[in-house]
Each structure stands twice: as C-alpha cells, then as structure tokens.
Amino acid sequence: MSYHVLVVEDDVVTRSKLVGYFQNEGYTVSEAESGAQMRNVLEENNVD
Numbered sequence: 001m002s003y004h005v006l007v008v009e010d011d012v013v014t015r016s017k018l019v020g021y022f023q024n025e026g027y028t029v030s031e032a033e034s035g036a037q038m039r040n041v042l043e044e045n046n047v048d
Contacts, residue, residue, distance in 0.1 A: 003048040004028040008038045 005027050009015035022029045032038040
C-alpha cells in the first residue's frame with residue numbers, strides 16, 4: 001500500500017521537485033499551490 005501525500009507550495013519549481021521526489025520514492029502525490037486549493041484537495045481525497 002502506498003501512502004498518499006499532499007504537497008502545498010506556491011513556488012512551481014519547488015513544488016515540482018517535491019512532487020517528483022515523493023513519486024520516485026513510491027508515494028501517491030497530490031499537489032496544491034495555495035491554501036484554497038489544499039482545502040479542495042482534502043475534501044476530494046484521502047491523504048495520509
């Protein structure tokens with residue numbers, strides 16, 4: 001079973017690097033660039 005993580009970061013380069021890192025480590029990854037997007041992701045997905 002893979003853990004599902006949520007990366008929240010407004011800088012697109014940093015967010016992309018973090019998402020890539022976690023995906024390479026085998027995690028399922030969702031991402032958001034703001035608190036508002038984070039709330040939407042959390043309402044629609046179960047993250048660990």
